[in-house]
Amino acid sequence: MSKLEYTPVEDVPRIHEELLRGFRSGKTKSIAYRKEQLLHLAYLIHDNKQRFREALHADLGRPYDETDFLEFSPTIGEIMDAHDGVEKWAKTERTAFNSSWFPMSPAVRKEPKGLVLIIAPFNYPLLLLLGPLGSAIAAGCAAVVKPSELVPQTSALLAELLPKYLDQDLYRLVNGAVPETTKLLELPWDHILYTGNGRVAKIVSAAAAKHLTPVTLELGGKSPVVIDPNCDVQTAARRILWGKYANAGQICIAPDYILCPRGFQDTFVAAVQRAYNEFFPAEPPSPDNMSRMITQAHAERVKKLIEGTRGTIVFGGQADIAERFVAPTLVRDVPGDDSLMSEEIFGPVLPIVPVRDVDEAIEFINSREHALSVYVFSQDSKFKAKVFNNTQSGAAVANDVSIGLRVHDAPFGGIGPSGSGSTTCKYGFLTFTHLRTTFDNPNWMDKLLMRRRYPPYATNGIKMLVNTTTPRLPPRPGSASAQRKWRVWLILVVIGLLTRLGWRAPALLK
Structure with missing residues (x-):
């Protein structure tokens, strides 16, 4: 296993300066260069899968198969999406036709923002670090990536491998904890992407504000699941159970609590119990089937949430702090002000909050x-639409959980306290891209209307220019003229249809 060595704090400004110089060299303007670096990044994972499996098992207690599914597949997929799409994404786009502007050939250029900082969390140390790095590379940016110090084996391995696969003039890794991250945040960046919790997000945002640096925040929160009694309850139970206990529940989009009709709670609990017995026939679940909490402190926090609940524990509830283990736990009849509802659980505990109906x-x-x-589990399109149309969230998902990060060609991001901005696919590319408007006004335009903008206004006919370039408003809604206009159009349409059918207009209309 590799040993994690923190980057010397005094080296951080030098790394920043060297990468800025590398970006200004113009090397990243080449699409071929970007695709080459993206392919190297994908092979960084592909060539070292077993070493990453071992590192993630040491850090998170994660089973190898779970790493293959949760880390390798989506990370390589996101990088290759960028590799295959960057040529199209980076093309300059012409604006829509407009009679006033088309002679000036207005367009939108896709230019890299510059030198960016990516700060990743512990729970997905490959996907949430290398995925955004792929987006930054595709956009043509230089980047510093900062992995979490809570996954020392994985972060050490990344520090060893990154210089072997990527151009060190443009892409560097900084390892460390609070002092190193603080030094990074003191420097000016062209964009910062932070994935983690709301408390640290406020620190990142405050530091970025000193340099007016744009920030993308990927956070979390308590993602609810609404249960329709007419759902496929056994499929719902299996999917929710997997989504909650994968990676020991340490997933930002994991289902945090269930909202279930009171009269259906017994049926739903029985279905989850059956799924649990199938998933975890051994007690407690073996390390081959379930990850561990990232630290003893995290395990202790979740243990206290369980101990404080006023709900009824259906199964689980045990915790071994020394082993960073919290048993898969289902709690029913949880009140809204319960300990389990006081914060994002971020652990393998699933509370059920009984409600009267979908409105409640x-x-x-x-x-x-x-x-x-x-999340909603229902076969009724009206039920799903009612929940989605009357709530707000980063994503709205029916009949599955915890897989939304990898939806092809769709943005991933939160809203309000759950985050701001988007990542993944072309939306990650756009996060690190400056949309630069360009146009070229030919001299002959002054021989037409444009010369009228110059003083003296009174004699140069600027009103004519204003009238020509200002769009006309339709009649005010509800006004008599608006109603007359629609009546006239309706009459003309009817006459047109009748004429097509062979009707002859009376002489009065001719």
Whole structure:
């Protein structure tokens, strides 16, 4: 195993300066160069899968198969999306035709923002670090990536491998904890992407504000699941159970709590119990089937949430702090002000909050901060639409959980306390891209209307220019003229249809 060595704090400004110089060399303007670096990044994972499996098992206790599914597949997929799409994404786009502007050939250039900082969390140390790095490379940016110090084996391995695969003139890794991150945040960046919790997000945002640096925040929150009694309950139970206990529940889009009709709670609990018995036949779940909490402190925090609940524990509830283990736990009849509802659980504990109906579920969701995802399990399109149309969240997902980060060609991001901005696919590319408007006004335009903008206004006919370039408003809604206009159009349409059918207009209309 590799040993994690922190980057010397005094080296951080030098790294920043060297990367800025590398960016200004113009090397990243080449699409071929970007695609080459993206391919190297994909091979960084591909060539070292077993070493990453071992590192993630040491850091998170994560089973190898879970790493293959949760880290390798989506990370390589996101990088290759960027590799395959960057040529199209980076093309200059012409604006829509406009009679006043088309002679000037207005267009939108896709230019890299510059030198960017990417700060990743512990729970997905490959996907949430290398995925955004791929987006930054595709956009033509230089980048510093900062992995979490809570996954020392994985971060050490990344520090070893990154210089072997990527151009060190443009892409560097900084390892460390609070002092190193603080030094990074003191420097001016052209964009910062932070994935983590709201408390640190406020620190990042405050530091960025000193340099007017734009920030993308990928946070989390308490993502609710609304249960329709007419859902496929066994499929719902299996999917929710997997989504909650994968990676020991340490997933920003994991289902945090269930809103279930009171009369359906027994049926739903029985379905989850059956799924649990199938998933985890051994007690406690073996390390081959379930990850561990990232630290003893995190395990202790979740243990205290369980101990404080006023709900009824259906199964689980055990914790071994020394082993960073919290058993998969289902708690029913949880009140809205319970300990399990006081914060994002970020652990393998699933509370069920009984509600009267879907209206009370919607009211409950809207009384709390916007979540990263709202989940619904239902076969009824009206039921799903009612929940989605009357709530706000980063994503709205029906009949599955915890897989929204990898939806092809769709943005991933939160709203309000759950985050701001978007990542993944072309939306990650756009996060690190400056949309630069360009146009070229030919001299002969002054021989037409444009010369009228010059003083003296009174004699140069600027009113004619204003009238020509200002769009005409339609009649005010509800006004008599608007109603007459629609009546005239309706009459003309009817006459046109009748004429097509062979009707002859009376002489009065001719």
